[in-house]
Amino acid sequence: MSKIHVTTSVNGDPTEFLCEADETLLDALRDRLGMTGSKEGCGTGDCGACSVTVDGRLVCSCLMLGAEAEGREIGTIEGMAEGDTLHPLQRKFIEHAALQCGICTPGLLVAAKSLLEKHPDPTEEEARYWLAGNLCRCTGYDKIIRAVMDAAQEMREAS
């Protein structure tokens, strides 16, 4: 079976790749496009390390076929900073020591960004539930939640 040609947009860049029909978007990003910022922790949608946005909607890229990306706009961790300016969430994650090993960090940042786009002023509980699909085994989530809440406040004050 020949590969599928997919034309899509990744972080605003027009992008094409070839993939197998049963290949996930995560595999296409990592293995076809060399974008290894999205991580595979489970491959079954249980850990959130592969979180990306598709047409602005937060999804697990391991639960989507690469072929489904045709014509969509994909957003990944690699597109979060603007040039050499970190996104406020990225900065707050560093300031609050909200990462230890860092494997869950890309997915958490993509998910947290999506949270703040939809709920600029989340309660702690809303943040915890929104991020419940992003497993972190190092931190116990405390510093992650603090970083998200602090970034939310800064982004509200800046807007």
Place this chain on the structure above:
Amino acid sequence: MALDDKQQYQTREFKVVGTRVKRPDGVDKVTGKARFGADMSAPGMLIARVLRSPHAHARINSIDTSAAEALPGVHAVVTRADFNEITDDDFTADILDNCMAGDKALYDGHAVAAVAANSPAVAKAALKLIKVDYDLLPHVTDVDAAMAKDAPVLHEGRTNESVPDGMSPNVLARYEFGHGDIEAGLAKADRVIERTYKTEATHQGYIEPHACLASMGPDGQADLWCCTQGHYMVRNTCATIMGLEQGQLRVTASEIGGGFGGKTTVFLEPVALALSKKTGRPVKMVMSRSEVLRATGPTASSSIDVRIGMTKDGRITAAFAELRYQGGAYPGSPVEFGSMSAFAPYDLENVKTVGWDVVTNRPKQAAYRAPGAPMAAYAVESAIDELAKGFDLDPLAVRLKNAAREGTKASYGPTFPAIGLEATLRAAKDHPHWTAPLGENQGRGVACGFWFNFGGDTCVTLNITPDGTVTVSEGNPDIGGSRASMSMMAAEELGIPYEQVRTIVADTGSLGQNEVTDGSRVTFAVGLATIEAARAAKREMCKRAAMVWGIEEDAVKWEDGAAHPAGENAGKHPPMTLKDIAAVASNTGGPIAGHHEANPEGAGVSFATHMVDTEVDPDTGAVKILRYTVFQDAGKAVHPDYVEGQFQGGAVQGIGWALNEEYIYGDDGVLQNAGFLDYRIPVASDLPMIDTVILEIPNPGHPYGVRGVGETSIVPPLAAVSNSVSEAAGVRLTQLPMSPPKVLSALHSK
């Protein structure tokens, strides 16, 4: 040079240590640039996949790989026949057997063959073409069942001489610790309780599955990239298995996506090397999550009997525990550590522990954060709590009354120097959490925990660059911010800003032997070596200044990042900063560096007290964690954020162990929950903030007073949560996890 270079702790004012600087790996990790195990590729690489036993226990009669080998795109298949047998090293022979089964598959998920192919799809297809002829054997997965005389036997003839005759061959070793006379002590008690506790196996649950990229040539040289807690260990183990010289195998550690002890051994690396050797191509291997859960080390499950006597005023008169741990299919469950640590927090006249190391048809256990201690603490701290509450005594006061302190002869032998248990207990008693009101169906639990902490082989090299910046090379993968901590200690010692130092984790070709990142050893041992390397560099820099000034070396002292003339006789010379000296290094004898190699003793034991409030839903048995506070002695918190992070992370892993994490085996011995859906680690919405109180009782064995902090935090939570839930539910729970069906059943049995 007038330097105080004692390795013992001395009081000092810190400038960098104790601040909350930004980590050097931060930007890479928040932008997706950091390269973890699976993020590396090599030109021409092949992809390998592993075929695993679907049976819990089976004899492997034959493996037919011919159809797989004939599949286009397949470059090689390996089985155990492709490895040389190891006859003189049981420890490594077991590791090899775990990486690739020999004549028996010993657990569901045990590797039996591996394929390297030009794509993942071909490798996967090839696995289906391998025919393994199995004879199924009876299996056993429960520790108590495995000790029964008629239990299915995993190995014959591996029993240690410590085991009395007549026991099942699955019992491989017996350990005993303690002092005094248990029966005499119990006779003095006002009440003696005897309880049995059980805990299920849990997995370290790191989010990054194991991954590696191996390249081995016919010249006997090899390179390996992998996620590991110890690339020197990987080198040495793989060299033994592959018959390589250690110096010919260079291992580079990737960023590591969590380990918690689970990445202190090898699973894929020898297989990848064997496939690379056979194909002449680089070979990449990445585990799936189900492979991680089925075939990498969970911790032991346990069954523990405790007998403790207490007077009505709360003094423990005697304490006994018998601990049975199964560590999977090979010897080496952490029951020895469990037996040593069980009663370590207490000053006891009469104490004894007996531990049994048992094998079952489960994956080979690997270290998990304070290996063996959490289950032992769970049993002991549950029993003490029950006794205290039975006498209507304050559980913190009872623990204070019996607390180990400086001079206490520990249950496992040594006499403690200055330790911090009492400080954590007093801090807990004084904390507002202790007196906060509780509502209906709510309970509060406390428990103490202990961990030894280790030193181990360590090398650090510190280089001064020509422009006067400092690079530190260490050999321990950074799992909790240790690159930042090393830079901080180097900056502190040199008297320069943190930003002037960058620490890297060097490959195995760059430094001498380094023990694995384990035992909470890195901030202590690598920190000590970093400080000593900085001191060596300072000595050299003082020598260079002396040369420039034309005075004696010992007339120069190092202060605030610069060489100064020491005393009036040294003459009046303007100080030379580190940058000044670096600039003239080439003309004063060449580049400047300091290095230190050691196996430091004096790691300094660590204690913690945890306090937790829970609420139990009386209709469903669901448990909610309402509030959690960790009190722990850090010796000296080098980077307080990372110390808090260790406290919080350990506490939450312990909460998972206490409430919902468990290995669930079916009657067929197959793991039923090999995924994050049903292996239920805590999610963000399960938890409150985890409050932390850092105590600093300096470790006499470290120049800055540092103690390891990483592991102790997982020791108390099992018992603390259980004590809290037992109070909230009004009934004592004695089995983990306290999943809702168990709690509801206990509520109904009231």
Place this chain on the structure above:
Amino acid sequence: MQYLAPTTVEEAVSALASHSGDCRILAGGTDLLVRMRSDMADPDAVVDLKRIDAMKQITPEDGGWRIGAAVSGAEMGEHADLVADWPGVVEATNLIGSTQIQGRCTMAGNLCNASPAADSVPAMVAAGAVARVVGPDGTRVVPVEEIPTAPGRTSLEKGELVDAIILPERGARGGDAYLRFIPRTEMDIAVVGCGVSLTLDDDGTCTAARVALGAVAPTVIVVPEAADALIGTKVDDAALDALSAACSAAAKPIDDKRGTVDFRVHVAGVLAKRAAVIAKKRAGGAA
């Protein structure tokens, strides 16, 4: 494997009907891709429904709602009018998986995956929802409870697919609710689930009710005895106790890695009571 992305329902049906091998529907994919990954499915072809415009729509129909088979949980949660009418159905769908899963998962997919523990199904059954089934022989409408026949099996014929779920008119003084029990607060499969929908008259007497249970039998079950316990009452404590007892009696669960028989039987009753209280409140009933 072949990936097919038809743009009309007819093309989808034709692809499904004419394919000789194992051809699966890909709606949200949050179950199918997990099965493929776990080697529990190895389809020869998948038919992606998300390029069919009609399947992405939430449309008012006959006073109720038609929800296309490719509408995600998140899209349902963002539809204020749908939420106002059928909060229980929407909250049930929104309980499926994480925020990320919500971006993809669909109610029709949840139904056709035929898991007895599917969260949206007890709520749909309680609501009296029907599935619109299209196939080579035309369109038929089937009560949702008749779609799953056993774990992983449905009553759909070869070439058939569910192209929409239709929720009836809510009407005045109606309310629905869904509750499930999971060990954690998120990310788990229901150990027990219960959907309740009821209608009150002007003085607060229950005139109609439907109660459905998940994860206590091979398929989601309707519990008429539980509905009978509510109808004609003011949904007071006595009625709630009777409802609870009826649900526990109807539950015929198994022991598995997620729960025990005793636990599920007991908790089925507990959840039914709690869900009924919420549904009553939503119907405008007195506390």
